[in-house]
Amino acid sequence: MGDVFLAGVAGVLPPAMSGADAIAAGAWTKRDAAETQQLSVTVAPADQYSPDLAVDAARLALARARLDPARIALALHSMMLTPGGRLWHGAPYIHRQLGVPAGHCIASDLDCGCASSLVALELASAYLGAREQGDLALVTAADCWREHEVDRWRTSNNPLGDGAAAAVVSRESGFARIAGAATSSNPELEPVGRGxxxxxxxxxxxxGPVYVRSRHEEIVDGELIWQTVAGEVQSVVAKATRQAGIELSEVDFVVCPFLGRELTLQQFLKPLSLDLSITPWEFSRRVGHIGPADPLAGLDHLVNTERVDWRYILLLAHGMGGISSAVVLESTGAAPLPR
Incomplete structure (x- = not known):
C-alpha cells in the first residue's frame, strides 16, 4: 500500500461553560467534579449544529493541507446524535457543503462509538491504497449534546462537550505519517452501552435524555468490564507500536478520549504505565468528552496550537460496543501552517 499521511487536521470548538457554573445551577455534582477534575465543557448555542461544525473543521483541515476538496474520494463522518432526524446521514451533507463533485467520492457515516475517527483513519488508509495516488480521504467527527437527548453533565461519569474535528488523509505527503494502526472489537463489551x-x-x-451511567450500573461485574477494556487497550497499542517499529517509551505524546482524570487513568494511562503529563490534559479538561472527535481535536491542539516538538504521537480511543483503536503517527518534519 505504501505510506499514508495526515495532510491536515483541525478542530472547531464553541465557547466553554465552567463546571463551577454548572454546579451552582444544580446541573452537576461536586462529587463528579472532584473525580473528573474537569474545569469546563464546550457548549454550542442552540442554533449551531454538529454537521456544520464538521464542515467548518473540514474546510480548515483542507486549507491547512492546501488541498482541493474535489480530490476527496472517501468521506467518513461520525456522530453519536443525528440532528437531521432518523434515517438521515451526515456524511452526504458534508460532501455537499464542501462542494465535492458527484461521481468520485463515497460519503458514508461510520458508527464505532467514540473510536470512530481512529477506525476511520485505518479504513481510509486501506482504501487509498486501492485508489489513484492523488486521491484523498476526509475523516470528520462532531457532536452537540442537546439537553432533550442527553444530559451532558450527568449522563456519564464524565461531562460532555460540543465540537468537531477533521483530518485529511493523503498518499502523497503530510505533516505526519500513519506509522501504525490497530483496532480490536470485543462483543462481550456490547452490553455496556445497552444495559x-x-x-x-x-x-x-x-x-427524554439518555443516561449511559444507568446502563453501566445494570452490568453486574463492572470491575471485570474495566479490566477487559484495559486489556483491549494494551493489545491494540502493542500491535500499533509493533507495526510502527517502535517501543511505547519512544512516544512523545498520547491523546486519549477526554473522559476526565479518573476514567482517563483507569482505562488508558495506568494499563500502559503512562502519566497525564504526556497528554493534552489541560486542554481536554476544558473541553469535555466530544465523542469520536476527541483524538483529532487533541492532535490539532498539540500540533497547531501548542506546536509541540514530537516524533511520535499515539492516538487512543475506545467506543461503546467494545471497539478499541490505536494509531501511531510519525512526524515528517513538515511545519504546520499558520492558523
Missing part, C-alpha cells in the same frame, strides 16, 4: 433492558416497543418509543 440489560431487552428490546421492546416501549424502549423504541422512549423519549
Amino acid at each position: 440489560r433492558e431487552p428490546f421492546s416497543a416501549e424502549r423504541e418509543k422512549s423519549t
